[in-house]
Amino acid sequence: MRILADENIPLLDAFFADQGSITRLPGRAIDAAAMASADALLLRSVTRVTADMLQDSPVRFIGTCTIGTDHLDLPGLAAAGVHVASAPGCNARGVVEYVLSALLTLSERTGLDWRQRCVGIVGVGEVGGRLAATLRNLGLRVLCCDPPRKEQGAADMVSLETLLAEADIISCHVPLTRQGSHATWHLFNQARLQALRPGTWLINSSRGPVVDNSALNAVLTERNDVHVVLDVWEHEPALEPQLVSRCALATPHIAGYSLDGKLRGTEMIYQAWCSFNGQPVQRQLSEFAPTAGCNYLQLDPGAPADWQLSHALRWVYDVRDDDARLRAMLARTADQAAIHSGFDRLRKDYPLRRETPCVRISGVERTSAVLLKAAGFSVLGQ
Ligand SMILES: NC(=O)c1ccc[n+]([C@@H]2O[C@H](COP(=O)([O-])OP(=O)(O)OC[C@H]3O[C@@H](n4cnc5c(N)ncnc54)[C@H](O)[C@@H]3O)[C@@H](O)[C@H]2O)c1
C-alpha cells in the first residue's frame, strides 16, 4: 500500500507506519502526477483533489485530517468510486477559543464589554454549536442562523437578515459551498457588508471566500466603525496587505490549530482507514499524545470573577500573538511569492497550543469557578 501524505500531518508514523510505505510532501505540492503512484491520500486542507486529477491514479481512499472538505470534489470523487473521510469537529474547540480570545481583545480595544453584547452565529454545526453553547453558558444573548438546520426542524433559528439587523457581533462558521440554495460563497457580499450595523464586530474563521474580500476592503475604506477579524482569506496563501491593515485582527488560518485538534484529526482518519479496510482499530491517540489535565493555572483568589475569566482565556490562547506574527511577516516583504511562503511557514512552524479541557485552575472563589466552568475550564477542587 503506497500512502501519499501531507508532511504537516502529526503522528503519521505512529498511526500509519505499518499500513504501507509513506511518502510525505508539502500539501500544495501534492498534484496529479504525485497521486498517480499512490493508493491512498492523507491530506489537510491545502490539497485540491478532483476526480479528473485521479484519472491515472489507483487511489481509492482519501482521508482529510480536517473539518473542512471544500478542497475535495466530493460528488465527483464519489461517482469515481473514491472513498473520502474527513474529521468532523476535530478542532472545533480550538476555533471556539480563537473566537473567545478575539472577543476579549476587541472588548479591551473598544471599551465595550463583550459579555453585554448580542452575538449572531452563522452556521451552527460543530464549531458554531459549541460557540453558541459556551456563550449562552456565559450569559450572552445569542442569535443563530442556519437555514439547512432550520429546514431539518431546528428551533430558534433566525434569518441572516434578522441576525444582521440585531447582532452586535457576527461570527461565521459555515462550510464553503458554491452550489445549492444555501451556497455560502460570498455570503457576506457588498450589500450585506454595507448593511452591517454601526459598530459591528465581524469574525470569519470559516473559509475565506465566504466573505467577498474585495468588497470588504472597499467597505472598510468607507467605514471605520466596523471591526473585522479574519483568520481565513479569499485567495490564501495570497494576502492583500491593505485588507490586512484594515482588519482589527488578522491571522494565517490557524483558528483551529491546537495540538489537540490536529492530533484528533489524524486519529479520526486512522479510524476511518481501519473501517474502510475492514480491520480492527489497534491504536489510540492516548498511547502517543500527552494527556489532558496536565496544566495548572494559579489565579489570584481575591481578583474579580471577570478578571479571572479574562486571565484564564488569555492564558489558554492569545490571538494577539498570531496577529503580530502575521503583521511582522508582511512588514518584511511586499512580494507575493514571499507572502505565500511566509503564510505557509507561520502555519507549519506553529507554536504549541493546548485546548482548555487540559487546564486545571486552582485558587478561585465560587463565583469565578462558575464562570470558568461555563467557559469550558475544569476547576480544581470545585
Ligand atoms: N479556521 C480554521 O482553522 C477552521 C477550523 C475548523 C473549521 N473551519 C471551517 O469552519 C467550517 C464550519 O465548521 P463546522 O465544524 O462547524 O462545520 P459543520 O458542518 O459541523 O457546521 C456547518 C454548519 O453550517 C450550516 N450552513 C450551511 N450553509 C449555511 C448557510 N448558507 N447559512 C448558514 N448556515 C449554513 C450547516 O447547516 C451546518 O450546521 C468548516 O467547514 C471549515 O471550513 C475552519
Ligand SMILES: O=C(O)[C@H](O)[C@H](O)COP(=O)(O)O
Ligand atoms: O477545516 C479545518 O479543519 C481547518 O480549516 C484546519 O485547521 C485547516 O488546517 P490545514 O489543513 O490548513 O492545516
